Amino acid sequence: MSLRYALLALLRVGPQSGYELQKKFDASVGHLWHAPDSQIYPELRKMEAEGLIEAEEQARGERGTRRMYHVTPAGERDYSAWVNGPLSYARVREPASLKAAYLEGATPEAARAFLAQHIAHWRGELAQWEAELARVDARVTPMLVDRLAVTPEDDRDRVVAFKRLGYENLVGRARAEIAWAERGLRLLDELGYPGAASVDI
């Protein structure tokens, strides 16, 4: 549902091929919404079929071609409806909470390993997002540079501020997950589970 809006957001900066889009996707909006290439190409075709984007075929060397996509007025309207409309929330589905709730069935080692893995996972995500946040503040990410180039002077600070806001949510999420898992490890200590010293926080 959100994939096409992520793609429209990128395409609104200027015409691009599926390949360019896919590369830029991973380096920008892909931090907020992951999508593999095998999903991007078909989605572009679907969006084209629905009239949200159009493609122009360009020759590439002697035999190669590539399709340069651009947003149509209908695509602009659809994007506007998305950004101005309400968000529909997915139902809860938290594998980590589910597992934590049944951790009495795990061995002490497995329980500790699970929480340590959770901390490691979210620390990795946190590091990525904080790094990206710093690049946004410095206005050095390629997509942001391109976007700011087509944005009126007066609007640029807002563009940066909202990118920052998006990443801040993820940073907050990661911090909450880490704090929770650390509390979980302390709970294991309190319950007398062995191995307290073996896991470094």
Added chain:
Amino acid sequence: MSLRYALLALLRVGPQSGYELQKKFDASVGHLWHAPDSQIYPELRKMEAEGLIEAEEQARGERGTRRMYHVTPAGERDYSAWVNGPLSYARVREPASLKAAYLEGATPEAARAFLAQHIAHWRGELAQWEAELARVDARVTPMLVDRLAVTPEDDRDRVVAFKRLGYENLVGRARAEIAWAERGLRLLDELGYPGAASVDI
């Protein structure tokens, strides 16, 4: 992936029919992992086909029947592997962060409405989870009562502590989302968006 383990966790308390399971699901583990009935019945059949659970058909009145499921040794092994094994993490896909990052394209009213809706959504979730947490502490939720009845005395505190841990993650998540959206509203104020007083926090 997690659905079957949520179902196994419930079934491990004692034999139950699909219908009973579905009701109890909504009232207990469904707070951590949502699943509609239309997903539960087919999943039970799949688990039966894979030998994780078995059913005994019981007569119900003159014509009706119901299938009482119980966990097989293979099911116990599979459950144990899940609870002792590592969790695989899904890639990021955060619609709210994505939208926030492109909020410069929204009208000031829509931007405010989005953040206010976000707060309202997560406040609703938070209230539910905090209420459930209180019921867990008081040991009054039906499933927990049943589970504690089949749990040795010495293990009961641990069972309750881990249920609590599971909910605490969701509570932390909800609080982080609310705090983030409130910061977002303050950002709109700083950017000079109109309507600061019209939204009550």
Added chain:
DNA sequence: CCTACCATGTAAGACGTTACATGATTGG
């Protein structure tokens, strides 16, 4: 000539959503 990168997908299957569909029994 060969490697890295450009360029574009298909296919199968798991997982989830929404809507639809049917009938039995029990208690008032």
Added chain:
DNA sequence: CCAATCATGTAACGTCTTACATGGTAGG
């Protein structure tokens, strides 16, 4: 007898994952 609850699903569709598949071009 009628409503609530018991009881069990199917069907169609959309999204996402994983793996596979193919070929072109540019630079060293």
